Amino acid sequence: MIRLGIIFGGRSGEHEVSLMSSTSAIKAIDKSKFDIVMIGITKDGRWKLFEGEPDDVENGKWESLSEEIKISDLKGLIDFAFPILHGTYGEDGTIQGLFEMLDIPYSGCGVLASACAMDKIVAKNLFDKAGILGSDYISTTEESFKNEDVDRICAALSFPVFVKPANMGSSIGIVKVARKEELEEAILEAFKYDSRVIIEKGIxxxxxxxxxxxxxxxxxxxxxxxxxxxxxxxxxxxxxxxxxxxxxxxxxxxxxxxxxxxxxxxxxxxxxxxxxxxxxxxxxxxxxxxxxxxxxxxxxxxxxxxxxxxxxxxxxxxxxxxxxxxxxxxxxxxxxxxxxxxx
Ligand SMILES: Nc1ncnc2c1ncn2[C@@H]1O[C@H](COP(=O)(O)OP(=O)(O)O)[C@@H](O)[C@H]1O
Ligand SMILES: [Mg+2]
CATH class of the missing domain: 3.30.470.20 (ATP-grasp fold, B domain)
Incomplete structure (x- = not known):
């Protein structure tokens, strides 16, 4: 039987969402087809093998009821990795790269697609290139924004705009801006989460x-x-x-x-x-x-x-x-x- 490693938790702000998703998945998977191995990642990045009840994943009790493992142990514990992790270090290509290095087959997108989809600027560029309609946008970096004002952005886009950190999820760091006077503050807010920021025309x-x-x-x-x-x-x-x-x-x-x-x-x-x-x-x-x-x-x-x-x-x-x-x-x-x- 395939030992299916459900990897849950993780270091991102979406840790709790992952616990809920994982519990649903663990309960729904046909146990006659898969041998489920539950592997949790704590918020501070420790990996743990959990052998208890699926409900204790959702309520967080798994953390005190599990044994810490080394990442290199993973290959011996599972045949297939199913990461149910949202956001950074889970959805952004990093853990996918780890599975590639460990030679473990895994679910979903590979390193490239995961990283591209997580980065809103890169994704928008690729959609553009493929002729897929997206809202107009402009990007800036923390370094270059020091030497510019908001005029370049205002000239390129009409209000309202959405200001977003390039790499985030769950709408964290995203601000809808209706007026020029509020733009700089929103961009500085987005820099708290990423050094690259995208500004999009609001639809x-x-x-x-x-x-x-x-x-x-x-x-x-x-x-x-x-x-x-x-x-x-x-x-x-x-x-x-x-x-x-x-x-x-x-x-x-x-x-x-x-x-x-x-x-x-x-x-x-x-x-x-x-x-x-x-x-x-x-x-x-x-x-x-x-x-x-x-x-x-x-x-x-x-x-x-x-x-x-x-x-x-x-x-x-x-x-x-x-x-x-x-x-x-x-x-x-x-x-x-x-x-x-x-x-
Ligand atoms: N260009 C836009 N025009 C109108 N609404 C937007 C635009 N961009 C984002 N939003 C709103 O903000 C929400 C979060 O933005 P999104 O890009 O999906 O970020 P996240 O990755 O955090 O989900 C969207 O679900 C939508 O409600
Ligand atoms: Mg979204």
């Missing part, structure tokens, strides 16, 4: 999401809509609004808009060289009905109530099957890479 938009699985031939989910409880989908609206943000599945949109979103999901997944699975997020302009790519999440939330599994459920792929398919795609990628002559 008056509805938010659509599409799940994608596969390596070559892609399987697309239904299209869903997120209706945030706040003015936009900020950190509080995502996790702490007591469920007031709503998910509408399938999204109530025109058939041609649905087709467009599905087509762009496949195109943007390919533009970043995604593999295994990912969730593509779009902005649907309320006035023009244009569909803009916003971002790709390479490890989307996987709790039972998360958008990604719900979108696939609607498309006829239940949770357990979804996880199994993702594992199959991971193996497919691993063997295809290893069988190439260059290795």
């Amino acid at each position: 008056n938009a509805r938010e659509l999401e599409v799940g994608v699985i596969g390596n070559h031939k892609l399987i697309l989910s239904e299209v869903g809509e997120i209706v945030p409880s706040a003015e936009y989908y900020d950190y509080t609206a995502k996790y702490f609004d007591g469920g007031k943000s709503r998910m509408i599945v399938p999204a109530q949109i025109k058939p041609e808009t649905r087709e467009k979103a599905l087509e762009l999901a496949a195109a943007s997944y390919r533009a970043l060289d995604c593999a295994g699975f990912a969730r593509c997020d779009f902005l649907l302009d309320k006035e023009t009905e244009d569909v803009y790519i916003n971002e790709i999440n390479t490890i989307p939330g996987l709790t039972k109530f998360s958008m990604f599994p719900i979108l696939f459920q609607e498309a006829g792929v239940p949770y357990g099957t979804l996880i199994e398919r993702i594992v199959e795609f991971g193996y497919e990628r691993y063997y295809s890479k290893n069988n190439r002559k260059a290795n």
